[in-house]
Amino acid sequence: MGKILVTGGAGFIGSNFVHYLLENTDHSVVVLDKMTYAANEMSLAGLPADRFELVKGDIADTDIVDPLVKAADAVVHYAAESHNDNSLNDPTPFIHTNLIGTFTLLEAVRRHKTRYHHISTDEVFGDLELDDPAKFTETTPYNPSSPYSSTKAGSDLLVRAWVRSFGIEATISNCSNNYGPYQHIEKFIPRQITNILAGIQPKLYGEGLNVRDWIHASDHSSAVHTILEKGKIGETYLIGADGEVNNITVLRSILRLMGQSEDAFEHVVDRPGHDLRYAIDGSRLRAELGWEPQFTNFEAGLKDTIAWYTDNRAWWEPLKAEVEAKYAKAGQ
Known part of the structure; x- marks a missing residue:
């Protein structure tokens, strides 16, 4: 897995993943980012020019997406409209990016038989009561409550359908709330x-x-890399650090x-x-793939x-x- 295409790599968790790859692996990275308000080119400043490239464009644009996917060994799809307040004010960009954008990527992956990993959120499961001892697991039914979480749920289901119907090599991860460097100050x-x-x-x-079940973006990055390299095709893994x-x-x-x-x-x-409460049971990721978070405090x-x-x-x-x-x- 030499060249990795990271969509949304100028955003918060995407840029953290890019830094993680370039600092901890030998991979080269191409970032595809529309550079909306949530992206910041300064988040990618100083990265090695021989291993990193930034392409500005829309993930829903086939003419841009197709050659990038063809040239990549793997695609990690972070790009998303993700702020709940914005989705309540105007759902339109969430439909375009989270659904149409994901569909465009999946079709390119299908054409070129490229390994694909899909980044999602625990918000697709809805919420839990404050006094409920339960946590979300990989088998929790989807119950989204906003235009943001419903479009992310829809994108997850598209990935599952493309795995089953077309045999693409894909995995999904649903993560709890991230915090850390490069996060937009609206959060x-x-x-x-x-x-x-x-x-x-x-x-x-x-x-x-x-x-909220908090996880440092650095731990999210290491978990995604672990799934990319060790995860079972077609499976979903929940990423959490027991940070309620x-x-x-x-x-x-x-x-x-x-x-x-x-x-x-x-x-x-x-x-x-x-939503009242989110809580992730990340035990499967730890038990099957051996991942452990570093920011446990x-x-x-x-x-x-x-x-x-x-x-x-x-x-x-x-x-x-x-x-x-x-x-x-x-x-x-």
């Missing part, structure tokens, strides 16, 4: 960190009791780690249809993330005013 953890760095009071949706924490606890931890009072935040109107991962945003103000400061203005308009 919960980087928004709070950059608010504090910018002298803005952090914001909390509702009462902050919603639980509710939002108010996350925010208070960030405030404390940044030398602020744990109560120095503002409650804002909750998101419509806000969530606060240690938060410290690493806070340090990155503190040291990389030039990466996020140009975005800050626009992001906060958008949230202010929504009362959030």
Whole structure:
């Protein structure tokens, strides 16, 4: 597996995966990215020119996708519209990228018999009650609750159908909430960190009791690479690091780690249809493929993330005013 095509590689978890591959393997990487608002070319700065190439284009454009897939030994498909709030405001881009884009890639993979790995989310399973001891597993029925999660569920089902109907060599992974370097500041953890760095009071949706299962993007990257190399074709693997924490606890931890009072935040109107709890059972990935996360202490991962945003103000400061203005308009 020499050359890997990474779609959405200028986005958050995609760029982390690109860095992981170039720092830990001998692979060369081609990134295909539409460079929407969620992408940042600075996230790919300084990568070795002899092993890395950035192609700007739409994954739903067959003329761009086909030759790239033909030249690749494997495709890892990260590209997605992924912000729930945006999907509630306008579902259209989610249909285009998450469904039409995935279909376009699958057809190219089918033509050229290229190994394919599909990145998905735990949000396709819906949510769990706060007091429910259960976790999502590979056999949990899909029950998406937003245009974002429903289009991701649809893309997963397309992959499964193309495996069964056309025999493509594909695997799927559904991961819990990522955090770490290069995450757009519209998302919960980087928004709070950059608010504090910018002298803005952090914001909390509702009462902050919603639980997310957090995983550092570096651990997600190592898990995906493990599945790409060792995963059984046609199978789905859940990626999680046993990081269940509710939002108010996350925010208070960030405030404390940044030398602020744990109560120095503002409650804002909750998101419509806000899922209560996500929880991943990642035991199959560990037992069958031998993967283990490195960031097993969530606060240690938060410290690493806070340090990155503190040291990389030039990466996020140009975005800050626009992001906060958008949230202010929504009362959030």
